[in-house]
Amino acid sequence: MIVNARRRLGAFDLEALEEATRAALQRAGARLLEELLEETEDDSAAPVCSCGAAMRCEGPRSKRLVSLLGNVSLRRLYYHCRHCWRGAVPLDHDLDIEGTQYSPGVRRLLAVVGGEMPFARGCELLAELAGIAVSVKAVQRQAQAIGSDLAARAESDRRQAALRGFPPQTGAPIPTFYIEMDGTGIPVTATAAAGREGKDGAAARTREVKLGCVFTQTELDAEGRPVRDGSSTTYTGAIEDAEAFGQRIYDEAWRRGLHRAERVVVLGDGAAWIWNLSHIYFPKAIEIVDIYHAREHLWELGRQLFPQDRKQRRRWVRRRKKQLDEGRIEHLVRFLRSLRPETPELVEKLRTEAAYFEGHAERMRYAEFRRQDLFIGSGVIEAGCRSVIAGRLKRSGMFWTVDGANSIIALRCAQISNRFADYWEDRAAA
Ligand SMILES: [Zn+2]
Structure with missing residues (x-):
């Protein structure tokens, strides 16, 4: 065995051997591919040109192609129309390599x-x-x-x-069907951001990606909490206006079996576009505002009402949080409106926060939602914003065009x- 001889010489390097063997096999494979695909004889009927005339074979022509086996040179027959001077290589069409130097395997x-x-x-x-x-x-x-x-x-x-x-739906009923939506900004080129105002009136540097996901839930865990069905989550999204996104998320929900759902739940933060779309496309859904966003509103209020006294702030938030968790939103709103803060800023803040809770009251019946064994947090779509969007598109030094970003988001x-x-x-x- 060569191996034994090499070992005695102390010059055995398996890695070098496997790499050299692979390279040799690739080269041999590339030659094989060239032979398999070589087209030299015109044994099929001549193609008809788009002008209607029969095309004439002009013999083989070479094309360089990057394949899974490395670079290959393909010889395929070239046809020409003497009537309108158009040229064609039918084999390129059949092999799906028209207008590209990359094989389908490499493109994938x-x-x-x-x-x-x-x-x-x-x-x-x-x-x-x-x-x-x-x-x-x-x-x-x-x-x-x-x-x-x-x-x-x-x-x-x-x-x-x-x-x-939409085509009719078949299949077993789905006990609980969730739709979650969220928006997240990604850095874009100056052209992509043109005409849009960012924060503080400065030119925008980001555009919002709207992301939606659909998943289903059948079971509860040992503690009685809802569990998302394994591999049931699908995503769809783009930089686009709410109207276009509405059709996108509705289509996704339909494909996933919306009309087989016994219960439909829409989960999101407080963004108005989410609830507008929910109203239009999922009118029968149980709507739930993510409980963590709602709690964050209370913490922010607490910070402004008690900027110095952390102990008092925590006590205040704990009481409000209890009302929120129990879904007693009317009590919470009435309480917020009963406060008489000192500064006009705080008066305004309380006014908008009271309106926020009042406006979403029916979407904040958390105790009732829990009794119905429903998810009350939109963690799935938030994780999606991080893993599907931010992890790939929101990295330092990246500036996307709208088309460029949307193509990668689709992928x-x-x-x-x-x-x-x-x-x-x-x-x-x-
Ligand atoms: Zn022609």
């Missing part, structure tokens, strides 16, 4: 890493793990192109559904919702 990997991590990092990892050398720009372009295609297909499906109605939502593989197969079949 570019989309996977581009959705998952910064483009430069994805580029490094592809070289390290798969031995595929491409530019950072290539990762970005391909990932965004595939994300845009994903988004465009979903958009066209939504339009079809809006015109023809990530598909990946995290386990829909990317289906999309890719459908795409290839089409």
